[in-house]
Amino acid sequence: MLTRIFLGWFSVMAVFGCDGMCASTRPDVHTDMQITSPAFTDGESIPTRHTCDGDDVSPRLDFTDIPERAQALVLIVDDPDAPRGTWVHWVYYDLPVGAGELPEGAGAPMPGEAGSPRHGRNDFSRLGYGGPCPPPGPAHRYFFKLYAVDAPLGLPEGATKAEVVAAMEDHVIGETQLMGRYARAE
Numbered sequence: 001m002l003t004r005i006f007l008g009w010f011s012v013m014a015v016f017g018c019d020g021m022c023a024s025t026r027p028d029v030h031t032d033m034q035i036t037s038p039a040f041t042d043g044e045s046i047p048t049r050h051t052c053d054g055d056d057v058s059p060r061l062d063f064t065d066i067p068e069r070a071q072a073l074v075l076i077v078d079d080p081d082a083p084r085g086t087w088v089h090w091v092y093y094d095l096p097v098g099a100g101e102l103p104e105g106a107g108a109p110m111p112g113e114a115g116s117p118r119h120g121r122n123d124f125s126r127l128g129y130g131g132p133c134p135p136p137g138p139a140h141r142y143f144f145k146l147y148a149v150d151a152p153l154g155l156p157e158g159a160t161k162a163e164v165v166a167a168m169e170d171h172v173i174g175e176t177q178l179m180g181r182y183a184r185a186e
Contacts, residue, residue, distance in 0.1 A: 033176040034064045035146040039104075046142060046180035052133035053184065058090065058107030063100055063146060067174040070097045070148035072116075074168060076161055079132065081140040088161045089142065090129040091120025094152045109157075116152060120159045127158060132182035139183035148174030 039059035040046050048054040063073065077090035090107055094116035107129020109119045124130040134140040149171040155163060 032065045033174045035178045051131040056131040058129035060104040061102045072152040074147040088123040136186040139181040144178040
């Protein structure tokens, strides 16, 4: 019975993209943070420009109400509706807390770029942003999850989502998310 309850809760977290780090399970995490985009509003369609059917450029993202204790930000973008399980589109970590935004196109790693912030490896097997690219059919949900952490992760460039999530354990002090949708014609 306990196994069934655990697996049921794990399934709920996987469906909603919590990475096992939902605010509802950790009351000490600051949830007043906000992530928004001028390209789309929460729950609405992501413009084609930001997908594999367009320019595949990351959208501008704005951040507000970052906790004062935050030392770095982490951004993870994924699609829990992918046919083979959650598909990772972008992992970006050790972002400075004072920036307040990521400009459009920030998901493209620059050759020779050194230091922080760092791009992780997405499920397209490359660094940086890979836009929505679902199979034809119903719209998929894309979660842009922003975490405030109390120390930079210090991981090398190219870390996976799993490595970033493991490094964030016990360091998340704030979190928020923005969800956009995208569908391709059948």
